[in-house]
Amino acid sequence: MTTLSDRELNLHPEDYSLLTDLYQLTMTACYAGEQIAQKTASFELFVRSLPNGFNYLIVMGLSQVLEYLTNFQFTDHQISTLKNTGIFDHADEQFWQLLKTGSFAGNVWAVPEGTAIFAHEPILRIEAPLWQAQIIETYLLNTINYQTLIATRAARIRDIAGEKATILEFGTRRAFSPQASLWAARAALAAGLNATSNVLAAIQLGEKPSGTMAHALVMALSALEGSEEQAFMAFHKYFPGAPLLIDTYDTIAAAEKLAVQVNCGNLQLSGVRLDSGDLVTLSQKVRSLLPNISIFASGDLDEWEIQRLIQQQAAIDSYGIGTKLVTGTPVNGVYKLVDIDGIPVMKESIGKFNYPGKKQIFRHFQADKFVFDTLGLTTDNYPDAQPLLKLMMENGKPLQTIESLAVIRERTRISVNSLPVQMRTLENPLPAKVEISPTLEKLTTETRRNIKK
Template structure:
C-alpha cells in the first residue's frame, strides 16, 4: 500500500503521519536550531470542564501507549514527505531524526477510570523535544474523545444505579468507524454492560448485545399479515432476545404477548420500547408482563435516565446511542511545561498555564474525596494523600501490563462514588476545588517574573 492510495482506512504503521503538519515543521525547526534532542515535558489537561460536567473520567491511555510503542517512520513515508515540497529547506538532521524515530521517553498518567478536574494533567510526556512534540495530535485525539464518552457513560451509570443494564448503541452516530470502536471501549470501561458493535465487542473480548429493528416487524407483518408472526419468527432463531413492541401499538402488543405467554404458546424474556412516553408505557407493559425485562431506547441521555428513574419508570435497561457518543467536546490541551530542565509556561490571556512537571495529590477518607491538591512532581505527598500520576512507560517501554475492562470499570465506579453529591448531580454540578500547592504557586510567580524580564529586554 502506498501513501497515495485513496482508501481512507488507517493502518497502525501509518500512525506516525497521523499528525498535524505543524508538529513536523516545528521538529524541522528544532533540528535546525540544534535543540531537537533537548529533554522536554508536555502535559495534557483541560482548562475548563465542559458545560454541565462536574468532573471528567480519564480514558484512552491504553491506545496512547499502543501508539507510542509502534511509533516509527518508514522510508516510504519519508519519501512522501520529501515529495510534497514543504520540507525542501529542512535540515538533514530532520530526516535523520525521523529515520531513527522511535519513542524513547517516559509517560506519567492517571490510571484510566480516574476522576479528574480542570488544570490537572491526564498525563505527562517526558522525552526528547522532537518526540514529545510529534505525538501531540494523536494523544489529544485519543484522550479527548474517549474521556468524553467515559464521562458521559459514568454519569449515566451513576443515574441508572448498579443493577440497571446499560447498552451502548452508538456506532451509527459516532464520528467515524474508528471513533465507534473507541466509544464502545470507553463506555464499557466506564460502566456499561455491553455494546451492539460486533467488531468492538469481539476485539475487546466481550459479547455483543442487541435486539431487532422496526424493519423486521414491518417486513414480516406486511407479508404475513400480523405483527405476532414477526415475534414468532424472531424468537424461533433468537429465543432469549428482547422483542421490539412499539412499531404499532405498544400496549396492544404487550397484551397479546401476555395472552400467548399465559397459554404457553410463547416464552418472552424481554421487550424493548423505542418511542412514546417511556415512563408511562413501561409501567403499562410491566402490568401486562410482570416477569420480563423492559429495555428502552430512543434519544436517551443522563438527564433522561435521571428523569425516568425519578418518575418510577419500570425499566430494567437502557440502550444509549447519540447522546453517549456525541456532545460538547472535551477540550484537552497539550502544553510544554519544561524544556532542558527550565520550567516554562504560557501567559496568553485566558490561556495561561502552570509551569513545571506536576503531580496530583488526592485525599480520600472513608471512600470520600476530602481534598484535591495540584503540586510539583518532586513534592512529597502529605499524610493520607495519594499521588495520582503514575509512571506508565519508561524509556519507551511499558512499566505495567494492560488493564482489563473490568478493572477500569471498577475504578471508575469507585472514583465516581467518592465524589461529593454536588459534583455528581446532573443539573449545575459543582466541581471539586483544586488547591494549588505553595511550591507550584511560588514557581509560577518566579517563572512569570523571568518571562516578563525577558519580554522587557526584547523590547
Template sequence: MIGLTLAASDYSLLTDLYQLTMAATYVGEDLAWTPASFELSVRRLPRGCTYLVAMGLAQVLEYLQQVHFTPEQIDYLKSLAVFERAPAAFWTLLSQSRFQGNVWAVPEGTVVFAQEPLLRIEAPLWQAQWLETCLLNIVNYQTLVATRASRLRQLVGEQVALLEFGTRRAFSPQASLWAARSALAVGFTATSNVLAAQQLGVAPTGTMAHSLVMAIATLVGSEQDAFTVFLRYYPEGALLVDTYDTLAAVAQLADRQAAGEIVVKAVRIDSGDLLTLSQKIRQLLPQTTIIASGDLDEAEIRRLQAGGACIDVYGIGTKLVTGDPVNGVYKLVEINGQGVMKTSRGKMTLPGRKQIYRRPSGDCLALESEENVWGKPLLELVMKEGRPLFPPASLETIRDRHRASLAELPETLLEMPQPVVYSPALEALIQQLRHHP
C-alpha cells in the same frame, strides 16, 4: 479508490503539519534533543460534567510503541514544498524516530478534574512535539465517553443494565471501538458492537430492528407473526414493540403469553412517551424486562426516574458517543529543566512537571519535585525509555479502579466538582513566570 483506512504503520503521519515543521525548526536550531515535558490536561470541564474519567492510556502506549517513519513516508515529506529548506539532519532524525521517552499517567478509570494532567510525556523536544495531535485524538474522545458512561451508571445505580448502542453515531469506525471499550470499562453492561465485543473478550448484545417487523408483517401476515418468527430463533430475545401501535402490540403479547402460546422475556420501546408506556407495559407484562432506547441522555433518564418509569435496561447511543467534546490540550510545561507557561487570557497553562495529590477535601496540584506533599499521588510512571512498565489493564481492573476512585470522592460529585488547589511552590512558580516569562 482511496479507502482512508488506518494501519499502525500510518501513525507517524497522523499528525498536524505544524508538528513536523516545528520539529524541523528544532533540528535546524540545534534544539531537537533538548529534554522537554508536555502535559495533557483539560482547561474546563465539558458542559454538564462535574468531573472526567481518564481513558485511552492503553491505546496511547500502543501508539508510542509502534510509531515511526518509514522510508516511503520520509520520501513523501521530502516531496512537499514546505520542507524545501529543512535541514538534512531532519531526515536522518525521522529515520531514527522510535519513541524512547518516559510517560507518566493517571491510570484509566481514575476520576480527574480540570487543570489536572491526565498524562505527561518526557522526551526530546522534537519528538514530544510531534506526538501531540494523535495523543489528543486518543485521549479526548475516550475520556468523553467514559465520563458520560460513568455519570449514567451512577445515575441509574447498579441494578439497571446499560447497553452501549453508539456504533452508528460514533465519529468513525475506529471511534466506535474506542467508545464501546470506554463505556464497558466504567460500568456499562454490554455493547452491540460485535467487533468491539470480540476484541474485548465479552459477549455482544442486541434486540431487533423495525425493518424485521415490517418485512415479516408485510410478507407473512402481521406484527405478531414477526414476533413469533423471531422468538422461534431467539427465545430469550427482546421484541421491539413500537413499530405500529405499541400498547396494542403489548396487549396481544400479554394475551398470547397468558394462553401459553409464547413466553415474552423482554420488550424494547424506542419512541413515544417512554414514561407512560413503560408503566402500562409493566401492568400488562409484569415479569417481562423492559428496555428503553431512543436518543436517551442523562437529563431524560433523570426525568424518567423522577416520574416512576418502569425501565429495567437503557440502551444509550447517540448522546453517549457524540456532543460537546472534551477539549483536552497538550502543552509544554518544562524545557531543559525550566518551567514554562502560557499566560494568554483564558488559555493560561500551569508550569512545571506536576503531580496530583488526592485528598478528601479536594485535590492538590503540586510540582513533581516537591517532597512531603500530603495526599495520594495519582500520576504513575507507566513507560520508561519507550518500554511500558505494565501490561494493559483489563476491563474488570479499570472498572474496579473506577469504583474505588468514586468512593474516595463525595456523593455530591454528580452535581458539584471537587476543588483543586495549588501547592505553595506551584503557586510561586506561576507568579514568577506570569511576571517574568
C-alpha cells in the same frame, strides 16, 4: 506496490507517525535546524475547563496512547512521501535523520484509566526529546479527548441509573467515524456500561455483543407473513427468548398480544424494548400487562432523561444509549510544554493560562471519600495523600501490561462513588476543591517574572 494514496482512508498501525498535524512536523524541522530537537522536554495534557454541565472527567484512552507510542516510527516510504510534498525543501538534513532513526524513547506519567480528575490537572505527562514529544501531540489529544468524553458520560449515566440497571452502548451509527465507534464502545464499557452492540468492538475486546432487533424486521415480516405477532414468533424461532421491539405500530396492542402468548405458555420472553413515545406511561402500561418481563428503553437517552424517567417512576429496567453518548460537548484537552531542558515554561495568553513545571496530583481522602486535591510539583511531598500520576512507560518501554476492562470498570466505579453526592448531582453540582501547592504558586510567580524580563 500499494502506496499511501492507493489505500482506503483507514488507519493502519504503520501509519501512526503520519497521523499528526502538519505544524508538528514543521516545528520538528525547525528544532532540528536549530540543534535543539534532542533537548529533553516535558508536555502535559489537561483541560482548562470542564464541559458544560460536567463536574468531573473520567480519564480514558491511555491504553491506545501506549500502543501508539510503542509503534511510533517513520518508514522510508513515509519519509519519501513527505519529501515529495515540497513543503520541507529547506529543512536541514538532520530533520530527515531524526525521522529515519527515531522511535519514541521517552517516559509517560499518567493518571490510570477510570480515575476522576478535574480542570488543570494533568491527565498525562510526556518526558522525551523535544521533537518526539511534539509530533505525538495530535494523536494523544485525539484519543484522550474522545475516550474521556465517552467514559465520563457513561459513568454519569451509570451513576444515575444505578448498579442494577442493564445499560447497552448503541452509538456505532452515530459515532464520528468507524474508528471512533470502536473507541466509544471501549470507553463506555470501561466506564461501567454492560455491553455494546458493536460486534467488532466486542470481539476485539473479548466481550459478547448485545442488542435486540430493529423496526425493519417487524415491518418486513408483518407485510410478508401477515401480522406483527407472526414477526415476533418468527424472530423467536431463531433467537428464542430474545427481547422484542414492540413500538413499531401500537405498543399497548403488541404488549396485550404478547401477554396472551406468555400467559398460556406459548412464548418464553426475556424482555421488550420501547424506542419511542411517552416512555413513562407506556412502560407502566406494559408492566401491568407483562409484570415479569424486563422493559428496555432507548431513543435519544442521556443521563438527564434517565433521571427524569426514574423520578417519574417509569417501569424501565434497562437502557440503550447511542447518539447522546458518542456525540455532544467535546472534552477540550490541551497539550502544553511545561519544561524544556530543566527550564520551567508557561503560557499566559488570555483565557489560556497553564501552570509551569512538572506536576503531580495529590488526592486527599477521608474514610475513602474524596476531600480535595492538591495540584503541586513532582518534588512536593504529601505523605497522607495519594499521588495520581504513575510512571507508565520508561525510555519508550511500557512498564505494565494493558489493563482489562473489568479492572478499569471497577476503578471507575470506586472513583465515582468516592466523590460526594453533592459533586455528582446533575443540577448545580458542588465543584471539586483543588488547591495549588505553595511551591507551584512560587514557581508560577517566578516564571511569570522571567517572562516579563
